[in-house]
Amino acid sequence: MQHDINLRISKSLAEILKDLYQLEGAPIDIQATRKEFEGDLTLVVFPYLRASRKKPEATAEEIGIQLQERMAEIRSFNVIKGFLNLEISDDYWRACLHGIQDLEHYGSKAMEEETILVEYSSPNTNKPLHLGHIRNILLGYSVSNILAFAGKQVKKVQIINDRGIHICKSMVAWSKFANGETPESSGLKGDHLVGKYYVEFDKAYKQEMAALIADGKTEEEAKEEAPILQQARATLLKWEQGDAETVGLWETMNSWVYAGFNATYDRLGVGFDKNYYESETYILGKKVVEEGLERGIFYQKEDQSVWCDLEAEKLGEKLLLRRDGTSVYMTQDIGTAIQRYEDFGIDGMIYTVGNEQDHHFKVLFAILKKLGYKWAEKLYHLSYGMVDLPSGKMKSREGTVVDADDLMTEMKSTAQRISEELGKTDGISESEKDQLYHTIGMGALKYFMLKVDPKKRMLFNPEESVDFQGNTGPFIQYTHARIRSLLRKAEEMGLGADGIYKDMISQERDLIKGILSFPEIVLEAANDKAPSLIANYCYDLVKQYNAFYQQVSILNDSDLAAVAFRIDLSKKTAAVIKNAMQLLGIGVPERM
Numbered sequence: 001m002q003h004d005i006n007l008r009i010s011k012s013l014a015e016i017l018k019d020l021y022q023l024e025g026a027p028i029d030i031q032a033t034r035k036e037f038e039g040d041l042t043l044v045v046f047p048y049l050r051a052s053r054k055k056p057e058a059t060a061e062e063i064g065i066q067l068q069e070r071m072a073e074i075r076s077f078n079v080i081k082g083f084l085n086l087e088i089s090d091d092y093w094r095a096c097l098h099g100i101q102d103l104e105h106y107g108s109k110a111m112e113e114e115t116i117l118v119e120y121s122s123p124n125t126n127k128p129l130h131l132g133h134i135r136n137i138l139l140g141y142s143v144s145n146i147l148a149f150a151g152k153q154v155k156k157v158q159i160i161n162d163r164g165i166h167i168c169k170s171m172v173a174w175s176k177f178a179n180g181e182t183p184e185s186s187g188l189k190g191d192h193l194v195g196k197y198y199v200e201f202d203k204a205y206k207q208e209m210a211a212l213i214a215d216g217k218t219e220e221e222a223k224e225e226a227p228i229l230q231q232a233r234a235t236l237l238k239w240e241q242g243d244a245e246t247v248g249l250w251e252t253m254n255s256w257v258y259a260g261f262n263a264t265y266d267r268l269g270v271g272f273d274k275n276y277y278e279s280e281t282y283i284l285g286k287k288v289v290e291e292g293l294e295r296g297i298f299y300q301k302e303d304q305s306v307w308c309d310l311e312a313e314k315l316g317e318k319l320l321l322r323r324d325g326t327s328v329y330m331t332q333d334i335g336t337a338i339q340r341y342e343d344f345g346i347d348g349m350i351y352t353v354g355n356e357q358d359h360h361f362k363v364l365f366a367i368l369k370k371l372g373y374k375w376a377e378k379l380y381h382l383s384y385g386m387v388d389l390p391s392g393k394m395k396s397r398e399g400t401v402v403d404a405d406d407l408m409t410e411m412k413s414t415a416q417r418i419s420e421e422l423g424k425t426d427g428i429s430e431s432e433k434d435q436l437y438h439t440i441g442m443g444a445l446k447y448f449m450l451k452v453d454p455k456k457r458m459l460f461n462p463e464e465s466v467d468f469q470g471n472t473g474p475f476i477q478y479t480h481a482r483i484r485s486l487l488r489k490a491e492e493m494g495l496g497a498d499g500i501y502k503d504m505i506s507q508e509r510d511l512i513k514g515i516l517s518f519p520e521i522v523l524e525a526a527n528d529k530a531p532s533l534i535a536n537y538c539y540d541l542v543k544q545y546n547a548f549y550q551q552v553s554i555l556n557d558s559d560l561a562a563v564a565f566r567i568d569l570s571k572k573t574a575a576v577i578k579n580a581m582q583l584l585g586i587g588v589p590e591r592m
Contacts, residue, residue, distance in 0.1 A: 005073060005088060006030050009041065016066045021051035032513075038078055039085030040513065046082045056082030090504045093512045097568065100515070103575035107518040109151030117344055118144045120352035121158040121265075121272075125257040126170045127195035129264050129404040131460065132354070135387045138449050138585065140352035141270040142531040143382060145583045150526035155344050159276040159336060162254055168235040170194050171249055172228060173201035183256050189263060189405065190256025204228050264404050269442065269585055274343070276336060284335025286327050288371065289320045297370050313366045315359075320367075333364050334371075341375060348378035350529060355383040355455070382529050385457030387449075407462070411441035414466045415474070422468060424478070424592050436589055440466070440474050443586045447473030450584050451535035471539045473586055476577060479542045481592035482549075483574040490555055490567050499561025507548040511569060514541045518576050522583070531584055538580040545573050 010028045017023040027047050033039035045060045052059040057079050064077035064084050075089040100106055120140020123129055129137075141156070148154045174181075174197040183190040205228050212222035223229075238246040265271060289306055292298045298308050298320060306321035320331050340346060351361060361381035368376035389402060416437040419425050425433050448465035452458045468474045490496060518537070525533040554566045581588050 005092065006041070008071065008073070009043075009067065009086070012067060012070050013043070013063070016063060016070070017048060017051070020062060020066065021048060023048060023051040026051070033085050037080060037083075037085055038087065040088045040509070041086045043084040043086065044082065045084055049082075060084040090502075090509075093504065093509055094501070094565070096516055097512050097565075097572065100572055103572065104579075106572075106575060107522050107579055108149045109519075109523075111153065112151045113153070114151075114347045115153040115155065115344055116147050117155045117157060117340055117346045117349045118147070118352065119157050119159065119350065120144075121270075122161065122353070123158075123261065124161040124166055125191075125194070125254050126166045126198045128189070128191040128260060131387050131389070131402040131404065131407060134268070134404050134407065134445070135384060135449050135458075136352050136354070137265075137268060137270055138446050139382060139384055139454055139531065140350075142446075142450055142534075142584050143350060143352070143529050145585065146522065146525050146529075146531065146534065149579075149583055150522055152526070155273045155346070156271065157274045157276060157340065158272050159278060159281065160258075161278045163239070163279040163282065165232055165236055166198070167250065167254075168232040168239065169201040170198045171246075171253060172231045172235055173197035173204065174253065175249070176204070176228075183259070189260040190258075191260030191264070192403075192405070193260075194253050194257050201228065201232070264408075267405070267408055269587075276340075278332065281336045281339065282327060282332045284339055285331035285333070286321065286325075286335070288334055288338060289327075289331055292320075292371055308363075308367050308370065310363060310366050313362075315363050315366055318363050318367065330360070330364060330367070333360075334367060337364070337368060337376075337379070338373070341373070346375060348375065348380065350380045350382050352382045352384070355385055357381070358383055380529065382454060384454040388457065388459050390459065390461055408441065408445070410462055411445045411466070412437050413441075414462055415440035415444060418466050418468065418474075419592075424468070428591065436592065439587045439589055440477060440592075443473035443477050443581070443588075445473075446584055446586050447476070447535060450531040451539070453532050454530060471536070473581075476538055476542050476581065477586075477588050478592050479545060480574055480577045480581075480588040481590065483545070483570050483577075484590045486554060487567065487571055487574070490563075493555065495555060495560075496564050496567050498564055501559070501561045501565035503562075504565075505551065507544070507551045508566075508569060511541075511544045511548050511573060514544045515572055515576050518580065525583075534580050534583050538577060538584075541573065541576060541580070545570075 009030060013028055014024075017026055029044040029047070031042050031044070033042045043060075043063070045056060045063060048059055048063075049056060052062070054062070060079040060082060064079065064086070067086065068074045068077060073089050073092040074086055076087045078085045078087075118140050121129075121133060121137045123133060144154045144156050174194070177200050178197060181193065183193050186193055188196070205226055208226040208228055209219070209222040212225060213219060217225065235246060239250055289298060292308075293300060293306055298306050300306050301323075303323040304325075305319060305323040308318045308320055310316060310318060318330060319328055320334075321327060337349065340349065353361065358381065361379075361383075365376055365379045365381075368379065416433075419437065419440060425436060428436065444465040445462075448460060449458075451471060465472060466474055468478055518541075521533055521537045525531060548569075552562075552566065554570065555563060557563050557566075578588050
């Protein structure tokens with residue numbers, strides 16, 4: 001609706017410029033009025049001065065008079081230098097608010113035919129998910145939600161890195177040290193159990209290296225000759241040769257990990273439409289590369305290795321097949337991209353991967369374009385910065401990673417402690433409390449992760465994220481619960497009579513404008529793949545509501561038309577908060 005008033009003003013202005021100055025096709029720049037000035041929308045008049053042959057103030061005054069005469073929606077205007085500030089009538093804002101009827105879908109667009117695939121998570125099967133994965137997962141899942149809300153058909157996928165030397169390290173350590181330990185016998189989640197033996201491998205490897213160095217080996221020799229590393233390499237060779245016992249252990253340990261991953265995903269409230277597995281995709285691209293070689297797109301060196309020349313794209317040369325004919329990561333990614341296109345007929349694909357892979361994806365996209373795939377123009381790397389903790393960096397092989405499950409447990413217990421200290425859960429049953437603590441804890445975690453621009457490296461502080469004041473998930477959740485409580489009370493009192501509310505105050509206008517800007521924010525967030533725009537919009541809307549809440553008596557005004565209007569305004573604010581937070585994957589409680 002706010003966009004609608006811009007279009008209507010633009011149409012009237014085009015006629016005015018033609019009538020006053022015989023000016024056609026001139027640029028029209030309408031912006032939201034800055035907070036320090038009176039008005040709702042501001043028109044920049046400098047482009048019309050040559051045609052008007054008048055000073056900026058006189059030109060703005062002349063245009064303002066004409067707009068006010070021709071448009072009932074323009075209540076008043078003021079001029080500051082070359083800026084015409086327009087104030088929109090209360091009737092218009094009331095009509096806009098009344099026009100919002102389908103609250104559940106407000107801000108969404110009708111489904112289009114365009115299909116976008118979003119890849120996120122993509123873990124290794126040798127360790128549990130950790131804090132770094134959480135930022136990746138939450139970004140990918142939220143972008144999927146935003147794109148779907150903006151009318152795209154979205155498919156969510158992950159590629160699971162289930163093969164390679166790192167997996168074999170866990171397998172060797174389990175075979176040597178586990179005595180047949182299983183998730184059932186140990187009580188550990190499967191991904192934690194396998195991760196435990198990845199750490200055990202590293203400990204044993206370091207001990208063997210130290211012993212070899214003590215026997216006179218250099219550090220490099222010790223790294224290569226440690227017996228446990230030789231065993232891991234031999235295990236990888238057996239796996240590649242299809243040795244039944246090795247493949248059987250690999251399948252068993254991976255099944256433990258998948259059960260663990262799924263439990264973590266359920267707790268985070270995320271999911272996928274399809275899983276891809278590196279063990280199935282790593283040879284997919286080989287055929288494509290061989291065909292590209294035949295077509296002259298790639299070239300072969302004397303040692304028989306296959307390369308792509310990307311010097312023209314300023315990306316150097318890229319190895320695609322080793323001299324022994326084996327594929328590299330890039331080969332796999334080429335094949336997987338093509339397979340996904342064949343699976344889904346996609347119009348675009350988003351890869352949610354950390355910024356250390358920026359160059360890799362520039363190269364991948366360039367190679368796919370060289371191969372002639374038109375959809376390669378619509379591939380996008382959703383690059384994001386690392387997550388740090390107040391205590392510093394994390395290393396998985398040393399067991400110093402912040403585990404995703406442990407972090408979620410900590411978030412829930414922190415939410416419980418702070419909620420109880422503030423008396424936020426008085427009068428709520430124990431089962432409701434448990435669900436509420438989970439909702440608040442997850443809301444705190446997700447919001448804190450998503451409010452930061454994806455490209456920025458971030459510091460995650462669990463305690464700060466659960467604050468009930470400031471730019472946090474719990475602050476927004478609490479405001480939503482407060483509004484829902486008010487609406488329940490209004491219903492009990494039988495309030496909500498119709499009538500025309502005449503004397504709208506500035507906080508009410510600001511709140512309506514905030515609500516009306518939601519559809520535009522959704523489209524902007526979808527275009528930029530930036531959940532942070534939704535998060536910070538939601539915080540601003542909540543601040544606007546709280547300013548309104550503190551300024552007026554919503555349910556106890558003698559003017560019943562004012563009460564009805566404010567109940568409607570509150571109901572629609574709550575709906576927008578709920579919709580916005582759902583795009584971030586965050587639930588909003590009915591009571592707190």
